[in-house]
Amino acid sequence: MSTSKRTLSQKTGIKLRSFFRKFPGVPYIFKWLLISLIIGLCIGTASALFLKSLNWVTEFRESHKWIIALLPVSGFFSGLLYHYFGKNVEAGNNLLIDNIHNPDKIIPFRMAPLVYLGTIATHFFGGSAGREGTAIQMAGSIADQFSKPLKLNSEDRKILLIAAISAGFGSVFGTPLAGAVFGLEVFLIGRIRYNAIFPAFAAAILADWATNIWNVEHTHYHISIVPKIELLPIVYSIIAGIAFGICAATFSKTIHWASALFKTKIKYAPLRPVLGGFIVALAVLALGTTRYIGLGIPVILESFEQQAPLSDFALKMAFTIVTLSAGFKGGEVTPLFFIGATLGSALSFFLPLPFSLLAGMGFVAVFAGATNTPLACMLMGIELFGVECGIYVAIACVVSYLLSGHNSIYTRQRIGEAKH
Amino acid sequence: MSTSKRTLSQKTGIKLRSFFRKFPGVPYIFKWLLISLIIGLCIGTASALFLKSLNWVTEFRESHKWIIALLPVSGFFSGLLYHYFGKNVEAGNNLLIDNIHNPDKIIPFRMAPLVYLGTIATHFFGGSAGREGTAIQMAGSIADQFSKPLKLNSEDRKILLIAAISAGFGSVFGTPLAGAVFGLEVFLIGRIRYNAIFPAFAAAILADWATNIWNVEHTHYHISIVPKIELLPIVYSIIAGIAFGICAATFSKTIHWASALFKTKIKYAPLRPVLGGFIVALAVLALGTTRYIGLGIPVILESFEQQAPLSDFALKMAFTIVTLSAGFKGGEVTPLFFIGATLGSALSFFLPLPFSLLAGMGFVAVFAGATNTPLACMLMGIELFGVECGIYVAIACVVSYLLSGHNSIYTRQRIGEAKH
Numbered sequence: 001m002s003t004s005k006r007t008l009s010q011k012t013g014i015k016l017r018s019f020f021r022k023f024p025g026v027p028y029i030f031k032w033l034l035i036s037l038i039i040g041l042c043i044g045t046a047s048a049l050f051l052k053s054l055n056w057v058t059e060f061r062e063s064h065k066w067i068i069a070l071l072p073v074s075g076f077f078s079g080l081l082y083h084y085f086g087k088n089v090e091a092g093n094n095l096l097i098d099n100i101h102n103p104d105k106i107i108p109f110r111m112a113p114l115v116y117l118g119t120i121a122t123h124f125f126g127g128s129a130g131r132e133g134t135a136i137q138m139a140g141s142i143a144d145q146f147s148k149p150l151k152l153n154s155e156d157r158k159i160l161l162i163a164a165i166s167a168g169f170g171s172v173f174g175t176p177l178a179g180a181v182f183g184l185e186v187f188l189i190g191r192i193r194y195n196a197i198f199p200a201f202a203a204a205i206l207a208d209w210a211t212n213i214w215n216v217e218h219t220h221y222h223i224s225i226v227p228k229i230e231l232l233p234i235v236y237s238i239i240a241g242i243a244f245g246i247c248a249a250t251f252s253k254t255i256h257w258a259s260a261l262f263k264t265k266i267k268y269a270p271l272r273p274v275l276g277g278f279i280v281a282l283a284v285l286a287l288g289t290t291r292y293i294g295l296g297i298p299v300i301l302e303s304f305e306q307q308a309p310l311s312d313f314a315l316k317m318a319f320t321i322v323t324l325s326a327g328f329k330g331g332e333v334t335p336l337f338f339i340g341a342t343l344g345s346a347l348s349f350f351l352p353l354p355f356s357l358l359a360g361m362g363f364v365a366v367f368a369g370a371t372n373t374p375l376a377c378m379l380m381g382i383e384l385f386g387v388e389c390g391i392y393v394a395i396a397c398v399v400s401y402l403l404s405g406h407n408s409i410y411t412r413q414r415i416g417e418a419k420h
Numbered sequence: 421m422s423t424s425k426r427t428l429s430q431k432t433g434i435k436l437r438s439f440f441r442k443f444p445g446v447p448y449i450f451k452w453l454l455i456s457l458i459i460g461l462c463i464g465t466a467s468a469l470f471l472k473s474l475n476w477v478t479e480f481r482e483s484h485k486w487i488i489a490l491l492p493v494s495g496f497f498s499g500l501l502y503h504y505f506g507k508n509v510e511a512g513n514n515l516l517i518d519n520i521h522n523p524d525k526i527i528p529f530r531m532a533p534l535v536y537l538g539t540i541a542t543h544f545f546g547g548s549a550g551r552e553g554t555a556i557q558m559a560g561s562i563a564d565q566f567s568k569p570l571k572l573n574s575e576d577r578k579i580l581l582i583a584a585i586s587a588g589f590g591s592v593f594g595t596p597l598a599g600a601v602f603g604l605e606v607f608l609i610g611r612i613r614y615n616a617i618f619p620a621f622a623a624a625i626l627a628d629w630a631t632n633i634w635n636v637e638h639t640h641y642h643i644s645i646v647p648k649i650e651l652l653p654i655v656y657s658i659i660a661g662i663a664f665g666i667c668a669a670t671f672s673k674t675i676h677w678a679s680a681l682f683k684t685k686i687k688y689a690p691l692r693p694v695l696g697g698f699i700v701a702l703a704v705l706a707l708g709t710t711r712y713i714g715l716g717i718p719v720i721l722e723s724f725e726q727q728a729p730l731s732d733f734a735l736k737m738a739f740t741i742v743t744l745s746a747g748f749k750g751g752e753v754t755p756l757f758f759i760g761a762t763l764g765s766a767l768s769f770f771l772p773l774p775f776s777l778l779a780g781m782g783f784v785a786v787f788a789g790a791t792n793t794p795l796a797c798m799l800m801g802i803e804l805f806g807v808e809c810g811i812y813v814a815i816a817c818v819v820s821y822l823l824s825g826h827n828s829i830y831t832r833q834r835i836g837e838a839k840h
Contacts, residue, residue: 192612
């Protein structure tokens with residue numbers, strides 16, 4: 001009995017081994033499913049904590065607006081923090097992209113708490129910034145801590161970092177498919193390589209699931225009218241895409257120029273956000289509105305419901321560029337959503353397309369141009385607004401991507417393929 | 421007055437020129453918009469004619485079933501046609517893929533009428549085949565006729581062929597986004613290059629629009645229940661994906677093996693479809709059903725509405741492999757949809773996921789594995805079934821892609837990147 005049992009289990013073992021040899025994809029998939037589950041749970045939880053903190057500080061700031069006066073002070077402390085403890089993680093997203101191209105030392109874990117604290121402070125005291133950079137940096141530094149215990153070689157570590165970026169992006173915006181493709185698309189302009197396709201999708205989907213376990217609500221946007229596909233609406237979408245692409249290129253160029261200016265004019269790094277914070281706080285006082293600071297979700301939602309004034313996108317651009325180039329922590333993407341959605345909504349003054357559709361197109365297309373990730377942005381548009389507007393969103397993202405040239409908010413992105 | 425006018429127009433000219441120099445994407449986009457409009461209108465119209473003819477011959481065959489007895493005869497004539505007039509276009513899809521890698525002579529226009537006639541005959545007399553191969557070959561040969569009049573250089577001609585594939589695929593299935601990505605994805609395994617991204621999207625969208633102008637109805641599929649994303653359903657989807665991938669690899673391997681067998685056993689090409697047609701007609705008589713011939717749309721729809729028996733996918737596979745490897749004309753993709761949808765639906769006997777969801781996942785995932793185009797198939801799933809099932813469809817497509825190895829129904833696809 002026991003012999004025949006052993007024989008049976010041996011037989012099963014042999015059969016399984018020969019099956020795995022025939023389909024090497026199967027053990028690969030279960031290995032990466034396990035890794036994705038571990039990092040997905042951690043990253044999704046971190047994103048949930050981050051999103052809840054953001055909600056809390058945003059509400060607090062909006063009901064205690066005097067706190068914005070402290071933005072220069074908070075900038076000084078956040079600058080000191082990075083000056084003394086954060087030198088090796090200051091490169092942020094670019095450090096991750098660099099490590100995907102040339103795996104170097106493990107990303108220090110301190111990147112996660114530092115960027116978390118820095119970003120929360122930026123939003124608490126009223127800087128204009130986003131959250132994707134923070135989510136991605138937290139994700140990358142958390143995931144990379146598993147590289148040693150899991151004994152990953154440098155090829156596997158590259159894949160782990162791509163999966164982490166996918167997971168961070170997918171969970172912070174609640175768009176796992178866009179997150180997965182973003183991770184595959186972001187480090188190389190003009191190409192996608194599929195070597196990390198399963199880990200990217202698995203980690204993004206599992207991280208999004210983990211974030212949802214913590215009862216985090218993502219914002220819902222609504223495009224009310226989508227016109228039938230005809231030649232003229234297609235041409236209008238192309239024209240809108242051109243505007244989005246020029247806007248994206250302008251944003252990328254100006255933010256690099258402003259950062260360089262801050263760096264040459266103010267040698268001592270912690271003083272840069274003091275000046276930046278002073279300018280932003282003063283501008284809030286002068287304009288008498290907090291419309292252009294923080295994430296700006298209410299204004300984004302408004303741009304789907306009524307035509308935005310042309311000033312909205314320009315002012316948000318100015319506020320964000322000053323905040324981020326002065327050295328405040330936070331991402332660029334939610335401001336890019338704001339800039340794109342309000343620019344799109346305002347374009348309805350000139351273009352005969354519904355403003356909510358143009359807002360949705362701009363939301364993803366300016367971001368597509370600034371990060372050179374057209375397919376991820378198209379998927380994001382479909383995940384956020386539904387597949388009905390897919391064709392319009394696709395045109396806007398692709399045209400914006402082409403127009404923005406080889407500019408990018410990520411300086412370490414490499415060119416895999418000339419755009420045209 | 422006239423001087424100042426001229427000056428104004430000169431000034432505008434100078435301004436435009438400097439704008440175009442600053443944003444070279446703009447003239448590029450309008451150049452390719454125009455080309456895409458021309459080829460899109462032609463290809464969309466060809467697809468519309470093709471789809472209407474298919475409907476007509478399918479209806480005729482189903483109401484005059486005795487005609488299936490003539491399948492061997494029709495195979496002989498179709499074989500003769502290609503033997504005498506089609507030697508240089510026989511490679512079909514592979515000829516297009518080859519020309520994208522190494523631009524050679526212009527694709528002969530005769531490819532379009534030949535593959536159209538051949539495919540219509542296959543469906544009229546009851547072979548089991550698809551339509552995407554035909555649509556793509558018609559598209560490629562039509563579009564390439566514009567290469568000389570438009571004076572395209574060989575780089576532009578590559579882009580034109582990619583755009584044509586996108587347009588053919590997008591218009592024949594009514595899924596322009598999937599079509600665009602399919603064109604970019606199909607010629608290289610494991611990579612996407614974005615050099616043709618705008619022409620691919622523009623041509624696919626415009627061709628789909630042109631097809632719709634001719635009042636062509638595409639089939640609608642409906643997934644009734646999509647479970648919430650949880651860990652277990654994700655694991656079940658991965659297991660389903662593994663089954664779809666193994667099925668795709670088996671299909672690709674068997675069809676190549678069977679083609680080689682027909683070629684070695686029967687030297688005179690026009691006689692091969694005679695034997696193939698004889699086998700298929702006899703099998704229809706023996707089984708007493710036309711369930712497994714033609715496109716099989718009614719059975720695909722059925723698999724979304726009730727659990728399919730396990731025999732469905734196996735029989736369709738056998739019918740299609742005999743039909744196509746014997747040399748009948750037609751695509752592989754709609755049979756792959758059939759095989760995947762019925763296999764998925766049948767998997768609900770073993771996996772606790774809704775059968776309509778599994779049918780939808782299989783519909784696109786077996787095709788993803790057989791053609792190595794996971795992103796196009798994921799988009800197709802979203803375009804056909806809605807974004808709600810996007811995550812499940814994505815898992816199935818990516819896993820199937822990984823599992824199918826470096827097998828492909830297109831022998832001339834090149835490996836751009838090892839899968840894992």
